[in-house]
Amino acid sequence: MSKNRVTMFPEITDIINQLNPETIFEDRKETLRPLVEFIQTKVDKQEAIRINFICTHNSRRSHLSQIWGQVAAAYFKIPDVFCYSGGTEETALFPKVAETLLSQGFLVFKISKEKNPIYAIKYGVNAMPIIGFSKKYDSPFNPSSAFAAVMTCSQADNGCPFIVGAEKRIPIMFEDPKVSDNTPMQTQVYVERSLQIATEMFYVFSKILRREE
Template identity: 50%
Template sequence: MSLLPTLTQTAQQLTHTFAQISEERKEVLQQLSAYIREKRDAGKATELVFICTHNSRRSHMAQLWAQAAATYFAVDRIVTYSGGTEATAFYPAAVKAMQKAGFDITKTEESTNPKYKVVYADDRAPVEVWSKKFDDAANPDSGFCAIMTCSDADGNCPFVPGAEKRIAITYEDPKVSDGTAAQHEVYLERALQIGREMLYVFSKV
Protein backbone atom coordinates (compact mmCIF):
# COMPACT_ATOMS: atom_id res chain seq x y z
CA MET A 1 0.00 0.00 0.00
CA SER A 2 1.50 3.29 -0.99
CA LEU A 3 0.71 6.97 -0.91
CA LEU A 4 0.06 9.08 -4.00
CA PRO A 5 3.30 9.74 -5.93
CA THR A 6 3.92 13.37 -4.91
CA LEU A 7 2.92 12.62 -1.32
CA THR A 8 5.29 9.63 -1.28
CA GLN A 9 8.10 11.90 -2.47
CA THR A 10 7.31 14.48 0.24
CA ALA A 11 7.16 11.77 2.91
CA GLN A 12 10.51 10.32 1.80
CA GLN A 13 12.11 13.76 1.96
CA LEU A 14 10.66 14.44 5.41
CA THR A 15 11.86 11.13 6.85
CA HIS A 16 15.39 12.24 6.01
CA THR A 17 14.93 15.36 8.17
CA PHE A 18 14.05 13.72 11.51
CA ALA A 19 17.30 15.19 12.88
CA GLN A 20 15.56 18.60 12.81
CA ILE A 21 13.27 17.41 15.64
CA SER A 22 14.74 18.25 19.05
CA GLU A 23 15.26 15.49 21.61
CA GLU A 24 12.77 17.20 23.93
CA ARG A 25 10.17 17.23 21.16
CA LYS A 26 10.85 13.58 20.29
CA GLU A 27 9.99 12.63 23.88
CA VAL A 28 6.57 14.25 23.49
CA LEU A 29 5.98 12.60 20.10
CA GLN A 30 6.98 9.20 21.46
CA GLN A 31 4.08 9.37 23.93
CA LEU A 32 1.79 9.10 20.91
CA SER A 33 3.91 6.30 19.39
CA ALA A 34 3.62 4.39 22.68
CA TYR A 35 -0.16 4.81 22.73
CA ILE A 36 -0.47 3.47 19.18
CA ARG A 37 1.78 0.50 20.02
CA GLU A 38 -0.33 -0.33 23.10
CA LYS A 39 -3.55 -0.34 21.05
CA ARG A 40 -1.93 -2.46 18.33
CA ASP A 41 -0.50 -4.96 20.83
CA ALA A 42 -3.95 -5.26 22.42
CA GLY A 43 -5.38 -6.08 18.99
CA LYS A 44 -7.48 -2.91 18.92
CA ALA A 45 -7.97 -0.21 16.32
CA THR A 46 -6.46 3.18 17.15
CA GLU A 47 -8.62 6.30 16.95
CA LEU A 48 -6.83 9.65 17.12
CA VAL A 49 -8.68 12.97 17.43
CA PHE A 50 -6.59 16.08 16.72
CA ILE A 51 -8.04 19.13 18.49
CA CYS A 52 -7.43 22.83 17.85
CA THR A 53 -9.52 25.89 18.75
CA HIS A 54 -11.18 26.46 15.35
CA ASN A 55 -10.51 23.11 13.58
CA SER A 56 -9.35 25.14 10.59
CA ARG A 57 -5.60 24.70 10.18
CA ARG A 58 -3.29 22.66 12.44
CA SER A 59 -5.78 19.99 13.53
CA HIS A 60 -6.74 19.22 9.91
CA MET A 61 -3.09 19.10 8.82
CA ALA A 62 -2.26 16.72 11.66
CA GLN A 63 -5.30 14.51 11.03
CA LEU A 64 -4.41 14.06 7.36
CA TRP A 65 -0.69 13.62 7.92
CA ALA A 66 -1.24 11.04 10.66
CA GLN A 67 -3.48 9.00 8.35
CA ALA A 68 -0.89 9.22 5.57
CA ALA A 69 2.01 8.41 7.92
CA ALA A 70 0.20 5.28 9.13
CA THR A 71 -0.09 4.10 5.52
CA TYR A 72 3.51 5.06 4.73
CA PHE A 73 4.82 2.93 7.60
CA ALA A 74 2.18 0.19 7.10
CA VAL A 75 0.62 0.65 10.54
CA ASP A 76 -2.88 -0.77 10.18
CA ARG A 77 -6.20 -0.02 11.87
CA ILE A 78 -5.55 3.68 12.37
CA VAL A 79 -8.44 6.12 11.99
CA THR A 80 -7.82 9.84 12.43
CA TYR A 81 -10.28 12.63 13.16
CA SER A 82 -10.17 16.32 14.05
CA GLY A 83 -12.31 18.84 15.85
CA GLY A 84 -12.28 22.22 17.56
CA THR A 85 -13.64 23.95 20.60
CA GLU A 86 -15.78 25.68 17.93
CA ALA A 87 -16.47 25.08 14.22
CA THR A 88 -15.33 27.52 11.50
CA ALA A 89 -13.98 26.22 8.16
CA PHE A 90 -10.91 24.41 6.78
CA TYR A 91 -8.85 27.49 5.90
CA PRO A 92 -8.04 27.81 2.14
CA ALA A 93 -4.32 28.50 2.69
CA ALA A 94 -4.08 25.33 4.81
CA VAL A 95 -5.84 23.37 2.04
CA LYS A 96 -3.36 24.71 -0.53
CA ALA A 97 -0.36 23.83 1.62
CA MET A 98 -1.57 20.23 1.98
CA GLN A 99 -2.21 20.04 -1.77
CA LYS A 100 1.35 21.26 -2.36
CA ALA A 101 2.61 18.46 -0.09
CA GLY A 102 0.83 15.93 -2.33
CA PHE A 103 -2.66 15.37 -0.91
CA ASP A 104 -5.44 15.32 -3.53
CA ILE A 105 -8.09 17.60 -1.98
CA THR A 106 -11.42 18.35 -3.68
CA LYS A 107 -14.20 20.56 -2.35
CA THR A 108 -17.45 18.54 -2.43
CA GLU A 109 -19.81 21.10 -0.94
CA GLU A 110 -19.98 24.87 -1.25
CA SER A 111 -20.89 26.59 2.01
CA THR A 112 -19.36 28.79 4.70
CA ASN A 113 -17.99 25.52 6.12
CA PRO A 114 -17.37 23.38 3.02
CA LYS A 115 -16.67 19.65 3.00
CA TYR A 116 -13.59 18.28 1.27
CA LYS A 117 -12.69 14.84 -0.04
CA VAL A 118 -9.05 14.03 0.60
CA VAL A 119 -7.29 11.24 -1.29
CA TYR A 120 -3.87 10.24 0.06
CA ALA A 121 -3.47 6.71 -1.38
CA ASP A 122 -4.99 4.93 -4.38
CA ASP A 123 -6.03 1.88 -2.38
CA ARG A 124 -7.50 3.63 0.67
CA ALA A 125 -10.88 5.27 1.09
CA PRO A 126 -10.77 9.06 0.87
CA VAL A 127 -11.08 11.05 4.08
CA GLU A 128 -13.94 13.56 4.34
CA VAL A 129 -12.96 16.68 6.26
CA TRP A 130 -14.74 19.81 7.40
CA SER A 131 -14.61 22.02 10.48
CA LYS A 132 -16.53 20.68 13.48
CA LYS A 133 -16.52 20.65 17.25
CA PHE A 134 -14.49 17.85 18.81
CA ASP A 135 -17.65 16.22 20.21
CA ASP A 136 -19.37 16.15 16.79
CA ALA A 137 -21.25 12.92 16.03
CA ALA A 138 -18.72 12.18 13.25
CA ASN A 139 -15.98 11.75 15.87
CA PRO A 140 -15.60 8.87 18.36
CA ASP A 141 -17.11 9.43 21.81
CA SER A 142 -14.92 7.01 23.78
CA GLY A 143 -11.68 5.01 23.66
CA PHE A 144 -9.68 7.55 21.65
CA CYS A 145 -6.53 9.61 22.11
CA ALA A 146 -7.05 13.39 22.11
CA ILE A 147 -4.08 15.27 20.66
CA MET A 148 -4.12 18.99 21.38
CA THR A 149 -2.45 20.81 18.46
CA CYS A 150 -2.65 24.34 19.86
CA SER A 151 -1.92 25.80 23.27
CA ASP A 152 -5.32 27.54 23.32
CA ALA A 153 -7.22 24.27 23.00
CA ASP A 154 -4.78 22.65 25.41
CA GLY A 155 -5.56 25.30 28.01
CA ASN A 156 -9.30 25.51 27.34
CA CYS A 157 -9.90 21.75 27.23
CA PRO A 158 -8.19 20.31 30.29
CA PHE A 159 -10.69 17.44 30.05
CA VAL A 160 -11.92 15.84 26.82
CA PRO A 161 -14.92 13.57 27.50
CA GLY A 162 -14.39 10.00 26.30
CA ALA A 163 -10.64 10.33 25.73
CA GLU A 164 -8.58 7.55 27.29
CA LYS A 165 -5.37 9.50 26.67
CA ARG A 166 -4.62 13.17 26.14
CA ILE A 167 -1.35 14.45 24.67
CA ALA A 168 -0.37 18.04 23.89
CA ILE A 169 1.57 18.26 20.62
CA THR A 170 1.20 21.95 19.92
CA TYR A 171 2.21 23.97 16.85
CA GLU A 172 2.59 27.67 16.17
CA ASP A 173 -0.45 29.05 14.34
CA PRO A 174 0.27 29.84 10.65
CA LYS A 175 -2.64 32.30 10.90
CA VAL A 176 -0.09 34.94 11.98
CA SER A 177 0.93 35.16 8.29
CA ASP A 178 -2.60 35.64 6.89
CA GLY A 179 -2.71 38.45 4.34
CA THR A 180 1.08 38.84 4.20
CA ALA A 181 3.54 38.07 1.42
CA ALA A 182 4.88 35.19 3.52
CA GLN A 183 1.51 33.42 3.91
CA HIS A 184 2.12 30.65 1.36
CA GLU A 185 5.60 29.93 2.72
CA VAL A 186 4.48 29.90 6.38
CA TYR A 187 1.56 27.54 5.76
CA LEU A 188 3.72 25.15 3.75
CA GLU A 189 6.40 25.25 6.44
CA ARG A 190 3.81 24.35 9.10
CA ALA A 191 2.33 21.57 6.93
CA LEU A 192 5.78 20.06 6.43
CA GLN A 193 6.68 20.37 10.13
CA ILE A 194 3.50 18.54 11.10
CA GLY A 195 4.17 15.95 8.39
CA ARG A 196 7.73 15.38 9.63
CA GLU A 197 6.53 14.87 13.19
CA MET A 198 3.60 12.58 12.35
CA LEU A 199 5.93 10.47 10.19
CA TYR A 200 8.36 10.34 13.12
CA VAL A 201 5.55 9.15 15.42
CA PHE A 202 4.64 6.26 13.12
CA SER A 203 8.28 5.39 12.42
CA LYS A 204 8.54 4.54 16.14
CA VAL A 205 5.49 2.27 16.20
Protein backbone atom coordinates in the same frame (compact mmCIF):
# COMPACT_ATOMS: atom_id res chain seq x y z
CA MET B 1 6.99 -1.91 -1.83
CA SER B 2 4.54 -4.21 -0.07
CA LYS B 3 1.35 -5.08 -1.93
CA ASN B 4 -0.52 -4.11 1.25
CA ARG B 5 0.76 -0.56 1.22
CA VAL B 6 -1.34 2.09 -0.48
CA THR B 7 0.39 3.49 -3.55
CA MET B 8 0.63 7.20 -2.86
CA PHE B 9 0.66 9.99 -5.39
CA PRO B 10 4.23 10.58 -6.65
CA GLU B 11 4.44 14.14 -5.32
CA ILE B 12 3.56 12.93 -1.82
CA THR B 13 6.09 10.09 -2.07
CA ASP B 14 8.73 12.64 -3.02
CA ILE B 15 7.89 14.72 0.06
CA ILE B 16 8.00 11.64 2.30
CA ASN B 17 11.41 10.71 0.98
CA GLN B 18 12.70 14.17 1.90
CA LEU B 19 11.36 14.19 5.47
CA ASN B 20 14.17 14.07 8.01
CA PRO B 21 13.18 13.07 11.56
CA GLU B 22 16.77 13.80 12.64
CA THR B 23 15.80 17.48 12.56
CA ILE B 24 13.46 16.91 15.52
CA PHE B 25 15.08 18.05 18.76
CA GLU B 26 15.27 15.64 21.69
CA ASP B 27 12.91 17.66 23.86
CA ARG B 28 10.35 17.60 21.04
CA LYS B 29 10.73 13.83 20.76
CA GLU B 30 9.85 13.66 24.45
CA THR B 31 6.71 15.66 23.68
CA LEU B 32 5.83 13.12 20.98
CA ARG B 33 6.65 10.07 23.09
CA PRO B 34 3.21 9.74 24.79
CA LEU B 35 1.57 9.49 21.37
CA VAL B 36 4.06 6.78 20.34
CA GLU B 37 3.25 4.91 23.55
CA PHE B 38 -0.51 5.22 23.06
CA ILE B 39 -0.30 3.85 19.52
CA GLN B 40 2.10 1.05 20.49
CA THR B 41 -0.16 -0.07 23.33
CA LYS B 42 -3.11 -0.27 20.97
CA VAL B 43 -1.09 -2.21 18.39
CA ASP B 44 0.10 -4.66 21.05
CA LYS B 45 -3.50 -5.22 22.16
CA GLN B 46 -4.73 -5.47 18.55
CA GLU B 47 -7.17 -2.64 19.20
CA ALA B 48 -8.30 0.15 16.91
CA ILE B 49 -6.22 3.32 17.15
CA ARG B 50 -8.35 6.46 17.26
CA ILE B 51 -6.68 9.85 17.45
CA ASN B 52 -8.60 13.12 17.62
CA PHE B 53 -6.39 16.14 16.88
CA ILE B 54 -7.94 19.15 18.60
CA CYS B 55 -7.38 22.87 18.06
CA THR B 56 -9.48 25.95 18.76
CA HIS B 57 -11.16 26.43 15.38
CA ASN B 58 -10.44 23.09 13.67
CA SER B 59 -9.29 25.06 10.65
CA ARG B 60 -5.52 24.66 10.25
CA ARG B 61 -3.17 22.69 12.54
CA SER B 62 -5.66 20.02 13.58
CA HIS B 63 -6.51 19.21 9.96
CA LEU B 64 -2.87 19.04 8.90
CA SER B 65 -2.19 16.72 11.84
CA GLN B 66 -5.16 14.50 11.02
CA ILE B 67 -4.14 14.20 7.37
CA TRP B 68 -0.43 13.58 7.88
CA GLY B 69 -1.16 11.20 10.75
CA GLN B 70 -3.38 9.10 8.49
CA VAL B 71 -0.80 9.17 5.70
CA ALA B 72 2.00 8.13 8.06
CA ALA B 73 -0.08 5.24 9.40
CA ALA B 74 -0.74 4.05 5.85
CA TYR B 75 2.91 4.40 4.85
CA PHE B 76 4.13 2.29 7.78
CA LYS B 77 1.21 -0.16 7.39
CA ILE B 78 -0.06 0.31 10.94
CA PRO B 79 -3.53 -1.26 10.84
CA ASP B 80 -6.80 0.13 12.15
CA VAL B 81 -5.67 3.74 12.52
CA PHE B 82 -8.43 6.34 12.37
CA CYS B 83 -7.41 9.99 12.58
CA TYR B 84 -9.95 12.70 13.30
CA SER B 85 -9.90 16.40 14.07
CA GLY B 86 -12.07 18.83 15.98
CA GLY B 87 -12.16 22.20 17.67
CA THR B 88 -13.50 23.92 20.71
CA GLU B 89 -15.74 25.69 18.20
CA GLU B 90 -16.82 25.13 14.61
CA THR B 91 -15.60 27.49 11.87
CA ALA B 92 -14.35 26.23 8.47
CA LEU B 93 -11.28 24.58 7.05
CA PHE B 94 -9.09 27.53 6.07
CA PRO B 95 -8.72 27.66 2.25
CA LYS B 96 -4.94 28.07 2.44
CA VAL B 97 -4.72 24.65 4.09
CA ALA B 98 -6.48 23.05 1.12
CA GLU B 99 -4.24 25.03 -1.25
CA THR B 100 -1.13 23.88 0.61
CA LEU B 101 -2.19 20.24 0.47
CA LEU B 102 -2.87 20.55 -3.26
CA SER B 103 0.61 21.97 -3.78
CA GLN B 104 2.07 18.98 -1.91
CA GLY B 105 0.41 16.42 -4.15
CA PHE B 106 -2.90 15.64 -2.46
CA LEU B 107 -6.12 15.44 -4.43
CA VAL B 108 -8.47 17.88 -2.71
CA PHE B 109 -12.01 18.56 -3.82
CA LYS B 110 -15.13 19.99 -2.23
CA ILE B 111 -18.09 17.67 -1.83
CA SER B 112 -20.23 20.48 -0.41
CA LYS B 113 -20.03 24.25 -0.77
CA GLU B 114 -21.82 25.76 2.20
CA LYS B 115 -20.21 28.20 4.66
CA ASN B 116 -18.39 25.28 6.29
CA PRO B 117 -17.54 23.21 3.20
CA ILE B 118 -16.73 19.51 3.31
CA TYR B 119 -13.57 18.36 1.53
CA ALA B 120 -12.46 14.94 0.35
CA ILE B 121 -8.67 14.62 0.56
CA LYS B 122 -6.86 11.71 -1.11
CA TYR B 123 -3.20 10.74 -0.88
CA GLY B 124 -3.37 7.84 -3.36
CA VAL B 125 -5.56 6.67 -6.21
CA ASN B 126 -7.10 3.82 -4.22
CA ALA B 127 -6.80 5.38 -0.77
CA MET B 128 -9.91 6.04 1.28
CA PRO B 129 -10.51 9.81 1.17
CA ILE B 130 -9.95 11.73 4.37
CA ILE B 131 -12.99 13.88 5.10
CA GLY B 132 -12.08 17.41 6.16
CA PHE B 133 -14.44 19.99 7.61
CA SER B 134 -14.60 22.07 10.75
CA LYS B 135 -16.45 20.58 13.67
CA LYS B 136 -16.39 20.56 17.46
CA TYR B 137 -14.22 17.88 19.00
CA ASP B 138 -17.30 16.12 20.39
CA SER B 139 -19.15 16.11 17.06
CA PRO B 140 -20.98 12.85 16.29
CA PHE B 141 -18.57 12.53 13.35
CA ASN B 142 -15.72 11.96 15.84
CA PRO B 143 -15.20 9.06 18.26
CA SER B 144 -16.94 9.28 21.62
CA SER B 145 -14.68 6.86 23.51
CA ALA B 146 -11.40 4.93 23.38
CA PHE B 147 -9.38 7.65 21.65
CA ALA B 148 -6.37 9.86 22.29
CA ALA B 149 -7.06 13.59 22.38
CA VAL B 150 -4.03 15.36 20.91
CA MET B 151 -4.16 19.05 21.74
CA THR B 152 -2.41 20.94 18.94
CA CYS B 153 -2.70 24.44 20.42
CA SER B 154 -2.43 25.94 23.90
CA GLN B 155 -5.82 27.68 23.67
CA ALA B 156 -7.62 24.38 23.16
CA ASP B 157 -5.49 22.69 25.82
CA ASN B 158 -6.25 25.40 28.36
CA GLY B 159 -9.88 25.78 27.32
CA CYS B 160 -10.72 22.06 27.53
CA PRO B 161 -9.60 20.78 30.92
CA PHE B 162 -11.55 17.55 30.34
CA ILE B 163 -12.28 15.70 27.09
CA VAL B 164 -15.14 13.26 27.55
CA GLY B 165 -14.30 9.77 26.34
CA ALA B 166 -10.58 10.33 25.85
CA GLU B 167 -8.35 7.52 27.11
CA LYS B 168 -5.35 9.80 26.97
CA ARG B 169 -4.81 13.52 26.58
CA ILE B 170 -1.57 14.50 24.84
CA PRO B 171 -0.46 18.11 24.31
CA ILE B 172 1.55 18.49 21.08
CA MET B 173 1.56 22.18 20.24
CA PHE B 174 2.29 23.65 16.82
CA GLU B 175 2.78 27.32 16.02
CA ASP B 176 -0.28 28.68 14.22
CA PRO B 177 0.45 29.44 10.53
CA LYS B 178 -2.32 32.03 10.82
CA VAL B 179 0.36 34.50 11.95
CA SER B 180 1.40 34.76 8.28
CA ASP B 181 -2.05 35.47 6.87
CA ASN B 182 -2.18 38.58 4.66
CA THR B 183 1.61 38.71 4.42
CA PRO B 184 4.02 37.81 1.60
CA MET B 185 5.26 34.90 3.75
CA GLN B 186 1.91 33.10 3.93
CA THR B 187 2.56 30.38 1.36
CA GLN B 188 6.00 29.60 2.76
CA VAL B 189 4.78 29.48 6.36
CA TYR B 190 1.89 27.13 5.58
CA VAL B 191 4.17 24.81 3.62
CA GLU B 192 6.72 24.81 6.45
CA ARG B 193 4.08 24.04 9.07
CA SER B 194 2.67 21.24 6.96
CA LEU B 195 6.14 19.74 6.53
CA GLN B 196 6.90 20.07 10.25
CA ILE B 197 3.71 18.22 11.12
CA ALA B 198 4.41 15.60 8.44
CA THR B 199 7.92 15.05 9.80
CA GLU B 200 6.66 14.59 13.36
CA MET B 201 3.80 12.28 12.40
CA PHE B 202 6.21 10.14 10.36
CA TYR B 203 8.61 10.06 13.29
CA VAL B 204 5.81 8.88 15.59
CA PHE B 205 4.63 6.08 13.33
CA SER B 206 8.18 5.01 12.44
CA LYS B 207 8.65 4.07 16.10
CA ILE B 208 5.74 1.62 16.14
CA LEU B 209 6.59 -2.07 16.18
CA ARG B 210 3.96 -3.92 14.17
CA ARG B 211 2.66 -7.21 15.47
CA GLU B 212 3.69 -10.09 13.26
CA GLU B 213 0.77 -11.70 11.44
